Amino acid sequence: MPDARAQESTPDGFDSTNWSLIVSAQRNTDQGAALNLLCQRYWRPIYVFARREGLAAHDAEDATQEFFAHILERAWLDRADVARGSFRGFLRTLLRHFLANRRRVAAAAKRGGGPVRLAELAADRDELEQVAATDLDPALAYDRMWALSVRRLALERLGAEQSDAAHARRFAALRPFLVRAPASEDYDRLAAELGQTRNQLSVALHRLSRRYTELIRAEVRSTLANPADVDTELRQLVDVLRR
Numbered sequence: 001m002p003d004a005r006a007q008e009s010t011p012d013g014f015d016s017t018n019w020s021l022i023v024s025a026q027r028n029t030d031q032g033a034a035l036n037l038l039c040q041r042y043w044r045p046i047y048v049f050a051r052r053e054g055l056a057a058h059d060a061e062d063a064t065q066e067f068f069a070h071i072l073e074r075a076w077l078d079r080a081d082v083a084r085g086s087f088r089g090f091l092r093t094l095l096r097h098f099l100a101n102r103r104r105v106a107a108a109a110k111r112g113g114g115p116v117r118l119a120e121l122a123a124d125r126d127e128l129e130q131v132a133a134t135d136l137d138p139a140l141a142y143d144r145m146w147a148l149s150v151r152r153l154a155l156e157r158l159g160a161e162q163s164d165a166a167h168a169r170r171f172a173a174l175r176p177f178l179v180r181a182p183a184s185e186d187y188d189r190l191a192a193e194l195g196q197t198r199n200q201l202s203v204a205l206h207r208l209s210r211r212y213t214e215l216i217r218a219e220v221r222s223t224l225a226n227p228a229d230v231d232t233e234l235r236q237l238v239d240v241l242r243r
Helices: 018-027 033-052 057-072 075-079 087-105 118-132 138-161 165-178 184-194 198-221 227-242
Strands: none
Touching (some): 033 057, 033 087, 057 087, 087 138, 138 198, 165 198, 184 198
């Protein structure tokens, strides 16, 4: 019987769940590639948690870099237990301990370097700071940014699937309506812009929405030790986005 945790192939080259990336990192069989991938995918919730813990923007950037440098030291991997369930929860607990220890030792911040390209922060600044400025406690702010990151990753995968010349332009035009329903005037504008009928656009948007939902589920499933928990995890992420 195939492994119940097996996932579909992803464009980043890893045919695995996020938990199995941790296993790969534990074995150190990939020259750090697994940990680098995890860092690139999940630095945004880390940054927002640090901001909600009271760190200024520049200090939160430092803390994010330091946290992933800490991860790359690999000592924490001995405590990574797939049986604990949610990778989201495991990483949040690890981060809470890291920040508490950081405050105790008042470690000097070291900016730059590390696996996380925080230059990307400039493009995300408005969204990140909007979440960081809420009155949510740090854990809820972290979960909200996690949910937004899941959406972002699913959209990136969908965009990669639609990247050929025949579909890229239409995807760029329809992408905003994957998170909000188009109005009648939107259909009129898109029909004129893309040279397609309203019916063709409606069918294309329905197919993109269905695939987008599949990719969100796949992303969430990859963060769970038990894929059967995907609906519960999805409900929690949807709920936190509504707050």
